[in-house]
Amino acid sequence: MKTPEQNLWERIKNNMTAYPDIHMERNENIVGNGFPDTIAIVGGIVTFLELKQVPDFPAREKSIVIGNDKGLSQDQKNWHLNWTQYSGRVATLVGVDSYFYFLVSARYSDRINEFNRRDLAYYSMACGKQSLFWPRLANSLRMLEWNDPQ
Numbered sequence: 001m002k003t004p005e006q007n008l009w010e011r012i013k014n015n016m017t018a019y020p021d022i023h024m025e026r027n028e029n030i031v032g033n034g035f036p037d038t039i040a041i042v043g044g045i046v047t048f049l050e051l052k053q054v055p056d057f058p059a060r061e062k063s064i065v066i067g068n069d070k071g072l073s074q075d076q077k078n079w080h081l082n083w084t085q086y087s088g089r090v091a092t093l094v095g096v097d098s099y100f101y102f103l104v105s106a107r108y109s110d111r112i113n114e115f116n117r118r119d120l121a122y123y124s125m126a127c128g129k130q131s132l133f134w135p136r137l138a139n140s141l142r143m144l145e146w147n148d149p150q
Contacts, residue, residue: 004053005037008095012038012051015134022141034079036090042141048083048090049103050076056097062116066094071113080106089146093137094120101133102126103140 002010009026016024022042027035036048054070072080072092083090083106090106103126104112112123121127125146126136140146 004055004095005051007098008051008053008093009038011095011098012093012137015130016138018134019138022138034073034075034077036076036079038093040141045141045144046089047141048088050080050090050092051095052092053095054097057100057117061118064114065096065117065120066113066115068113072109077109080109091125099130101128101130101137103137105146 012024013026016022022040024038024040026038036050038049038051040047040049050072052066052070052072054066057065080090080092092104092106092109092112094102094104094112096102102120102124104115104120104124108115108123112120115123126133126140128136
């Protein structure tokens with residue numbers, strides 16, 4: 001049986017075929033603790049993506065969406081923050097059910113586990129429902145420089 005993140009990867013892979021200039025691969029943490037799940041390259045620019053999947057939004061809007069049990073581990077947070085110190089590009093792609101997605105810069109890796117729905121939307125570089133999200137993800141990956149919302 002596939003893990004939630006493997007199912008998320010399948011959705012990413014199937015939808016990103018519409019963007020032939022973007023190559024993405026999933027890696028099964030063969031490198032080390034904290035290393036992201038997915039690598040994307042477009043125009044020579046490499047972006048690492050950590051995939052996180054949750055079954056649905058909590059009933060209350062102000063409740064935490066990901067939490068520590070499904071969120072970034074301390075090793076993943078450390079890897080993200082270390083990589084960005086050297087101007088590397090890394091983000092967390094959060095899937096909620098199979099219909100809503102958020103791309104959040106590593107700048108927020110130390111806080112993403114505590115984000116509620118509004119925080120995820122506010123701090124996302126790209127977010128949206130299924131059909132709207134994929135072109136937004138593609139455009140985010142194509143940007144030469146990432147400008148965080150904050």
